Amino acid sequence: MPEPVTVDDAIADRLASVRRRVSAAARAAGREPADVRILLATKTQPAERVLAALAADAAACAAEPALQRVLVGENRVQELVEKGPHVGPAAPAMHLIGPLQSNKVNAALRWATCVETVESLEPAQRLSSRAPRELDVLVQVNVSGEQTKHGVDPADAVDLAMRVASLPSLRLRGFMTIGARSPDDELVRAGYARLRALRDEVLASGAPGTDDALELSMGMSGDLEAAISEGATIVRVGTAVFGARATV
Numbered sequence: 001m002p003e004p005v006t007v008d009d010a011i012a013d014r015l016a017s018v019r020r021r022v023s024a025a026a027r028a029a030g031r032e033p034a035d036v037r038i039l040l041a042t043k044t045q046p047a048e049r050v051l052a053a054l055a056a057d058a059a060a061c062a063a064e065p066a067l068q069r070v071l072v073g074e075n076r077v078q079e080l081v082e083k084g085p086h087v088g089p090a091a092p093a094m095h096l097i098g099p100l101q102s103n104k105v106n107a108a109l110r111w112a113t114c115v116e117t118v119e120s121l122e123p124a125q126r127l128s129s130r131a132p133r134e135l136d137v138l139v140q141v142n143v144s145g146e147q148t149k150h151g152v153d154p155a156d157a158v159d160l161a162m163r164v165a166s167l168p169s170l171r172l173r174g175f176m177t178i179g180a181r182s183p184d185d186e187l188v189r190a191g192y193a194r195l196r197a198l199r200d201e202v203l204a205s206g207a208p209g210t211d212d213a214l215e216l217s218m219g220m221s222g223d224l225e226a227a228i229s230e231g232a233t234i235v236r237v238g239t240a241v242f243g244a245r246a247t248v
């Protein structure tokens with residue numbers, strides 16, 4: 001059932017501008033622009049606006065086949081469930097990028113193709129035992145150490161990643177972090193470099209199930225350049241595409 005999609009030039013223009021930022025940052029870091037995926041962080045955005053962004057993206061990718069389609073990320077399982085039937089068919093992939101409560105596992109599994117927010121073993125075990133098919137997951141690490149942020153402590157991240165990788169229905173695809181909220185660029189970068197080092201340690205371990213743990217989901221509207229220079233493979237962008245959020 002195709003949904004009517006309103007053309008939204010402002011969203012299309014802002015998405016194009018994010019693409020230019022991503023390409024410039026990748027090239028400056030000696031990387032290929034196609035190696036960095038853009039994930040639309042769609043919290044609070046109604047389905048129509050997400051669909052408008054996906055339509056703009058589909059048109060841009062049709063015009064330039066080297067581009068990779070954007071991904072969609074929701075923070076709340078509730079929003080995944082509400083928007084899933086509308087957005088799911090048009091989205092190349094839907095990621096959960098907010099905390100997963102244990103009573104929402106089944107609802108998350110209905111719509112999420114990747115859960116980026118595994119931060120402890122028990123919810124991962126629950127995901128694995130209930131997943132109807134193999135599910136991609138990222139381990140979320142709190143690289144900034146800020147108390148308010150989710151994610152496993154960096155000191156425990158390698159151990160958790162190896163345990164998650166060994167679960168039967170989960171495919172460990174890499175790591176995710178929310179960067180330090182700081183005007184100090186060096187501090188922000190150090191956090192992202194830490195995530196990359198953790199990933200490299202897990203890859204080098206050769207532990208079962210860790211071969212595909214290549215992804216680094218890090219960087220948002222305000223700091224995607226820093227994240228890309230430290231190796232981000234997914235940048236999660238909300239306000240730079242949709243404009244300021246009224247509430248979160």
Ligand SMILES: *Cc1c(COP(=O)(O)O)cnc(C)c1O
Nearest residue numbers: 041097220221236237238239240
């Ligand atoms: C909202 C959000 C983003 C995007 O933030 P912007 O600053 O709007 O780009 C990225 N990741 C997570 C987990 C978010 O909640």
